[in-house]
Amino acid sequence: MTGLHVRLTGADVLTPDGLQKVPLILDAGRIADGDGAAREVDLSGYIVLPGIVDVHGDGFERHLAPRRGAMKDIDQGLVTAEAELAANGITTAVLAQFYSWEGGMRGPEFAERVMTGVAQVRGNVVTDLHTQLRFETPMLDDYGAALEFIDRHSVAYCVFNDHLPHVALEKGKQPKGLIGKSLRIGRNPEVHLAMMQEMHARRAEVPAAVDGLSAALAARGVRMGSHDDRSAEARAEWRARGATLAEFPETLEAAEAARAGGDAVIMGAPNVVRGGSHNGNVSAADMVMMGLVDALASDYHYPSLRRAAFFLLDAGVCDLATAWGLISAGPARILGLSDRGALVPGMRADLLVLEMRTRRVAATLAGGRISYLQGDVAQRFLGG
Template sequence: MILPDLHLVGARVLLPEGLCDAPLSLSSGRIVEGEVGRVVDLSGYLVLPGIVDIHGDAFEKHLAPRRGAMKDLDQGLIAAEAELAANGITTAILAQFYSWEGGMRGPDFARRVLAALDQVRPRLVTRLLAQLRFETPMLEDYPALQALVAAHAIPYVVFNDHLPHEALAQGKRPPRLTGQALRIGRNPEKHLEYMHALHARMPQLPPALDALCADLSAAGVIMGSHDDRTPETRAEWRARGVRISEFPETLAAAEAAHAAGDAVILGAPNVVRGGSHNGNVSATDLIAMGLCTALASDYHYPSLRRAAFLVSDAGLLPIADAWRLVSAGPAAVLGLTDRGSLTPGQRADILVLDAETRTVRATLSGGCVSYLSGELAARFIS
């Protein structure tokens, strides 16, 4: 239920020009001009635009809290939304694999997740959208991918290739093969045979990808590439209309993407950790160089809020620009022009933090409460 008209006063409000002592009015799920409705005193709090998470897979732990326990996907998605809301996220892209790796990354599980999301979405407050992370060597699945995108109105597809091509080309047994196969209930030798078959068809990939990307682009699907390493790779994707570079692994790839006007998505955990967990280029360095369009939660939802403040506290960017990396920046990449800033006409997607501790105390998505805690609850309810 959308909250009645409210006039929020006393807080430090983050507007596009920066933090200021300004009132904020909400009506019918939107931010409006002038004073409307009941006055709510938010002294001691910060009010910021709701966070837009452009890529996150931390929801997986809610879908399968234990190996094999993947029956009640709707309940898992409801639990995932609770975590998103508790971290100030008002719009979230759930990054679901469609991969030869099987199990929770396999096509059958992807279909189950998408069906469950369609079923549960009307009951949620946080806006949850799906992204398919598609493994490009799966040539036989190109038609199935397109059908799935159309059936579930999936707005965003990202292309991956996690095949261990070097080991396969040398006839070596890829590391962790047996454990991976047994985990998904597949015979290790059959799994290896399948990987070799995918690898053998790689020469057929470029023209097939050209056609697939053309079809997806014509359908209005946003497309991204994952883990770009070289400017040449980024240029190949750009030629196909793939204008988002997710988690580029090198400075050269990020510079090439930025120079061509492509969106560069980096991982918030990389900022919080102080570097990549696997030795790739530092997200903090890329932000300092002006090469980041948006930050994503990747595998850890709390990192989005923390990363924005770390960037601001370190003096790399003013708070308005740092926060834009987790709000207006990702919203613009996704074409969601109705959110990301606290300006009249925008959705009332709002995050309220304790000004001293920066703890999330309230999250509103479209003027509906998705999270409310502590002493602040009394101010809203009374």
């Protein structure tokens, strides 16, 4: 399917020069130039903005397992997750999936099911779905398997994580929540603790292993990033490996080092909406104000992307074009998707229609195809 052939009129359209009341022609899945014949859709009273590009989100997980152990129909869960993406104006989504020692929905076996499921549904949904693998670096015995996994599923984006509770393990303490977490994934708590202790004891081997894996991924052209950087030194180490995306840096020092080194900085939209980090890390809104953020990600909450952009606008942090760029053009650029993020001729017809007064999503189109449509706008598009 090639998308609608329509001429959108009457709306305030977010152009590179700001909001303008200009017509927008969609044809063959693209923004078209000129005034060729097309059915007119009057969107007076609405705002049309570039489709949202979510560079990192794991909110899809709740659709895959509505209750503990209920994870049989991965493909159906992903279809439902795609509906939520569309309802929130997201036209391109990176589904962030763990490959972790933590097991359960973060374990390698579940990652296999998710990647297989995405491949199955990708051609049957409108939203452009991409994947990211979040690899836990303490898994020294899994580096070969992880590389084979990445090759088999053509993973184009990998982020390195380390969620091992090193501080508690170094002190010989039982990590907080160990029993509940281990039982939740069906693992004996003592076995789970022993596994964590063994990985912690081998932590000195991790840098060399990461060097090897990152070199292999760089040779394959895989995009790489680090997660939760805390220092300029750590950011420099990741940059040297080719991991030039800094996801959710926890300190201003790390973010400034990323910017100074030409790396892209990704922060969480929920951090902006909440007015700060839920665990005391640096404020994303403050970082935006300082010009240190290239993109906002949904993280765990898809509605926060749109809300964060308007929060920044209403708070006077930046204008709408700049705020919206953090959830459209910015993440598109980070992902190497040069065909989206702006409503100009030749670009993909990725857009959302917002009610001017409430700022609710009334319609979402990806590649000129409708992925979400409701209310009065539905009647306008359908000609009723």
